[in-house]
Amino acid sequence: MGKKVVIVGAVALGPKVACRLRRLDPEAEILMIDRDDCISYGGCGIPYYVGGDVSEIKELESTVFHVRRDCSFFDIYKHLTVRTRCEATAIDRRAKTVSVTDLNTGAKEEIPYDTLVLGLGSTPFVPPVPGADLPGVHVVANLHHAQAIKEMVQKGKVSSAVVVGGGAIGLEMAEALSDLWGVETTVVEMMDTILPQAVGTEIAKVVQGEMRENGITVLTGDRVEAVIGDPENGVTAIRTANAGEIPCELVIFGAGARANTQLARDAGLAVGRFGGILVDERMRTSDPNIYAGGDCVEIKNLVSGETFNLPLGSMANRQGRVIGTNVAGGHAKFPGAVGTFCLKMFEIGVATAGLTMRQAKLAGFDPAYALIMGTDHAHFYPTQKFVFLKLIADRTTRRVLGIEAVGANGDAVKARVDAVAALIVRGCTVDEIGNLEVGYAPPFASAMDILNAVGNTLENVLDGYNHPMGMEEFIEGFGQEKFRVLDVRSEDNAAPYKEKFGDRWINIPQDQLDTRINEIPKDEPLVCFCNTGLRSFECQRYLDSKGFKTLCNVQGGHGFLSKLDPEFLN
Incomplete structure (x- = not known):
C-alpha cells in the first residue's frame, strides 16, 4: 500500500x-x-x-x-x-x-x-452594503454563478447592469455583458483608475478609453453605498457615493477575492x-x-x-x-513570481509584469520610466498596429522593475511582456533590454523591435539625455499654463492645436529647426512634442546643445495624448 x-x-x-x-x-x-x-x-x-x-x-x-x-x-x-x-x-x-x-x-x-x-x-469579496443579498446580485466564482448570470441575460431579464470592481474579472464580465448581449453596463471602481493593482494610471486610462468607445460607463473614485430593490422583484438600482442611483437589473460584484x-x-x-x-x-x-x-x-x-x-x-x-x-519524493521548487498578467478588452490587449511606478516607490526603489509608441510589426507591413510600451527601472541600479503594454494585437503585446517577465526574474538591467535578441521578420516585428526601443529610451532617460515628461503631467501642466509647447510635427498636423491654443502652441517642424531657432523662447519652460516622442527627443537634444535649459520631451507624443485625453482639443 x-x-x-x-x-x-x-x-x-x-x-x-x-x-x-x-x-x-x-x-x-x-x-x-x-x-x-x-x-x-x-x-x-x-x-x-x-x-x-x-x-x-x-x-x-x-x-x-x-x-x-x-x-x-x-x-x-x-x-x-x-x-x-x-x-x-x-x-x-x-x-x-x-x-x-x-x-x-x-x-x-x-x-x-x-x-x-x-x-x-x-471567495469573492462582497462589501457589506444594504441589499447585497437581493435576487439579481451575483459574484463570479464558479460554474453555478456563470450559469445563473447567463440564464438571466439569455431570458431577456437584463437591460442594464452594474459591475462593482475594476479588476480583471470585473472588466471581463463588463465586456461579456456589453459585447454580446448589448446590456447597458456600468463599472464602479473605488480607486482612481481601473486595474489599480496591475498597471499604472496612464495605461489604465487607455483601457478605460477602449471601454468607453464600446459603450461601457466607467466610474472611478466611487463606491457602492447600497443595492436597491426587494426580495420579490430583485434589483432595481444601485446607489453610489458620487453618481447616486444607477438603474439596473443585474449587479455583479467583482471587487477582488x-x-x-x-x-x-x-x-x-x-x-x-x-x-x-x-x-x-x-x-x-x-x-x-x-x-x-x-x-x-x-x-x-x-x-x-x-x-x-x-x-x-x-x-x-x-x-x-x-x-x-x-x-512523490522529488525536490522541485517554485521560487515565486513577478506578477505577469494579461487581459483582452474588446479590440485591445493589455499585459504587465513586475511592479508599477507606485508599487516600486512603496517597495523602496527610486523608479524611472520610459513610455513609447511604436509598431508591433514592421511599419510597412499591412497588419502592423501601434503599441504603447512602458518600461520601469531603478535609477541607481538600472535594474528593470516592471513593464506595461497595451495595443490592438494582443498576442504581440503579450509576447513583449512575457519576454521581459522572464528577464526580470534574473534581475536584468535596462541595457539588456535595449540589446535583447528577439526574432525578426516584418510580419512579426521591426528590425529594431519596440522592446529594444523602449529599453534604449529608458537608457537615455537614466543617462540624462532624455528629459521626459509624462502625459498626465503634460495634460495637467498645460491646463495650468505652466509651459508652452514646441510642436515639431508638420504644419498640417499642428494646425488644429495652433488654432485653439494660439501662441501657447509653437509649431516649428523638425526640418526647419535650424533656420527658425531664433523664434524659440529661451527664457521660459518649454516642452517638445511630436507624434510618438522620437522626433521631439531629437529636437530636445539639438536644442540642449544650443543652450536651451528648460526643455522636456513629452513621452508618447500625440499618439498617446489622443488615447489618454481624446477631448484635449475640445
Whole structure:
C-alpha cells in the first residue's frame, strides 16, 4: 500500500497535484475532495462563456479531446478517487487526519493522511452594503454563478447592469455583458483608475478609453453605498457615493477575492499579511506534511522580495506540478513570481509584469520610466498596429522593475511582456533590454523591435539625455499654463492645436529647426512634442546643445495624448 495523500480542493491546483503525483508514484493512495459538484474546470474562462466566445459550459470542464473531467474521468483515466460535495472542516495535525462532512447526507468522518495538500481557493469579496443579498446580485466564482448570470441575460431579464470592481474579472464580465448581449453596463471602481493593482494610471486610462468607445460607463473614485430593490422583484438600482442611483437589473460584484484560509488558520498553520497561507519554495506550509498552493497562498514577489497573493489559474497549475513532484519524493521548487498578467478588452490587449511606478516607490526603489509608441510589426507591413510600451527601472541600479503594454494585437503585446517577465526574474538591467535578441521578420516585428526601443529610451532617460515628461503631467501642466509647447510635427498636423491654443502652441517642424531657432523662447519652460516622442527627443537634444535649459520631451507624443485625453482639443 502506497502513501495516503489527501487533496482538499479539486478545481485547478488539486487536479494538477493529483495527476503529477500519479505519474510519478503509481502506488500512492490519492483522494481528492471538493465541496462543490463541479470540478477541474477553467474558471478563467467564465467571462467568455457568459459573453458567448465559449458556447457551452461543458467546454470549460473538458480536456482538449472533449472528455469531461468529472469523477469518472479521474477514476478511469487517472486512477485516483474524487469525492464531491464533501467539505473539509478541520485538520488534526498531530493525528494526521482531516475531518470531512458529506454535504448531501450530513455524515461525518475522519480521513487519515500521510501528506495533505490544500487547494482551498478564494471567495469573492462582497462589501457589506444594504441589499447585497437581493435576487439579481451575483459574484463570479464558479460554474453555478456563470450559469445563473447567463440564464438571466439569455431570458431577456437584463437591460442594464452594474459591475462593482475594476479588476480583471470585473472588466471581463463588463465586456461579456456589453459585447454580446448589448446590456447597458456600468463599472464602479473605488480607486482612481481601473486595474489599480496591475498597471499604472496612464495605461489604465487607455483601457478605460477602449471601454468607453464600446459603450461601457466607467466610474472611478466611487463606491457602492447600497443595492436597491426587494426580495420579490430583485434589483432595481444601485446607489453610489458620487453618481447616486444607477438603474439596473443585474449587479455583479467583482471587487477582488479573499483567500480561503480558515481551515488552515484553525489548524495553526502560518498565514501571511495578505491573509494567504505561507509556503516555502517547495510549497510546504509551516507543517512539513502539509502543502498548499493556488489562490489560498502567499508567494514571494521576485521583484520586491515581499510576499503577495496572485490568484491565477496559471499559478495554480505550475504550483500543482511542483507539489506533485515533491509529494512523490522529488525536490522541485517554485521560487515565486513577478506578477505577469494579461487581459483582452474588446479590440485591445493589455499585459504587465513586475511592479508599477507606485508599487516600486512603496517597495523602496527610486523608479524611472520610459513610455513609447511604436509598431508591433514592421511599419510597412499591412497588419502592423501601434503599441504603447512602458518600461520601469531603478535609477541607481538600472535594474528593470516592471513593464506595461497595451495595443490592438494582443498576442504581440503579450509576447513583449512575457519576454521581459522572464528577464526580470534574473534581475536584468535596462541595457539588456535595449540589446535583447528577439526574432525578426516584418510580419512579426521591426528590425529594431519596440522592446529594444523602449529599453534604449529608458537608457537615455537614466543617462540624462532624455528629459521626459509624462502625459498626465503634460495634460495637467498645460491646463495650468505652466509651459508652452514646441510642436515639431508638420504644419498640417499642428494646425488644429495652433488654432485653439494660439501662441501657447509653437509649431516649428523638425526640418526647419535650424533656420527658425531664433523664434524659440529661451527664457521660459518649454516642452517638445511630436507624434510618438522620437522626433521631439531629437529636437530636445539639438536644442540642449544650443543652450536651451528648460526643455522636456513629452513621452508618447500625440499618439498617446489622443488615447489618454481624446477631448484635449475640445
